[in-house]
Amino acid sequence: GIQVEQSPPDLILQEGANSTLRCNFSDSVNNLQWFHQNPWGQLINLFYIPSGTKQNGRLSATTVATERYSLLYISSSQTTDSGVYFCAVDDYKLSFGAGTTVTVRA
Amino acid sequence: NAGVTQTPKFQVLKTGQSMTLQCAQDMNHNSMYWYRQDPGMGLRLIYYSASEGTTDKGEVPNGYNVSRLNKREFSLRLESAAPSQTSVYFCASLRGANVLTFGAGSRLTVL
Numbered sequence: 537g538i539q540v541e542q543s544p545p546d547l548i549l550q551e552g553a554n555s556t557l558r559c560n561f562s563d564s565v566n567n568l569q570w571f572h573q574n575p576w577g578q579l580i581n582l583f584y585i586p587s588g589t590k591q592n593g594r595l596s597a598t599t600v601a602t603e604r605y606s607l608l609y610i611s612s613s614q615t616t617d618s619g620v621y622f623c624a625v626d627d628y629k630l631s632f633g634a635g636t637t638v639t640v641r642a
Numbered sequence: 643n644a645g646v647t648q649t650p651k652f653q654v655l656k657t658g659q660s661m662t663l664q665c666a667q668d669m670n671h672n673s674m675y676w677y678r679q680d681p682g683m684g685l686r687l688i689y690y691s692a693s694e695g696t697t698d699k700g701e702v703p704n705g706y707n708v709s710r711l712n713k714r715e716f717s718l719r720l721e722s723a724a725p726s727q728t729s730v731y732f733c734a735s736l737r738g739a740n741v742l743t744f745g746a747g748s749r750l751t752v753l
Contacts (some may be wrong), residue, residue, distance in 0.1 A: 578746060
């Protein structure tokens with residue numbers, strides 16, 4: 537199956553800072569999604585982004601499918617951004633990376 | 643619109659006991675999934691169903707069985723629970739190659 541690697545594994549931010557999370561994948565994909573898991577365990581879809589760039593408020597994502605990576609940008613981070621960020625790839629057997637744990641300190 | 647509903651939310655079992663995790667979605671999605679999440683390991687796919695009447699193994703299927711009862715429901719059964727199956731289980735559904743929607747999760751402890 538497709539291998540998914542996320543970096544960094546952990547990220548500590550001061551409130552208001554910007555950050556970039558990376559997702560590398562080992563093969564071409566038709567589906568790539570970013571998720572946020574909040575401290576209560578709820579998984580929320582952030583972006584469906586098999587290619588191109590999307591923005592949603594302070595979050596944006598870019599996928600360069602030909603180079604097999606995706607980036608998630610968090611701008612002006614807030615404490616509510618804390619949690620684990622996952623990327624998942626593939627069509628029907630979505631494979632997840634191990635995640636990036638983000639801690640935003642006030 | 644409830645989305646994806648999982649039951650139960652919490653369960654404690656003794657080694658060797660059996661149980662079924664239930665999942666239902668009301669979004670008319672074709673594909674449904676069961677994942678398990680263990681600390682530091684992300685989500686690993688147990689089984690999935692691309693459409694009603696079909697099921698396929700994922701990354702970690704051993705010790706589990708599934709049933710796609712109809713388009714709405716996809717259940718996960720542990721026939722003889724083991725401590726290694728202590729985990730948080732998530733059900734999810736998908737429409738085409740699009741957004742995956744998760745249930746709230748079921749926390750299972752096997753003693």
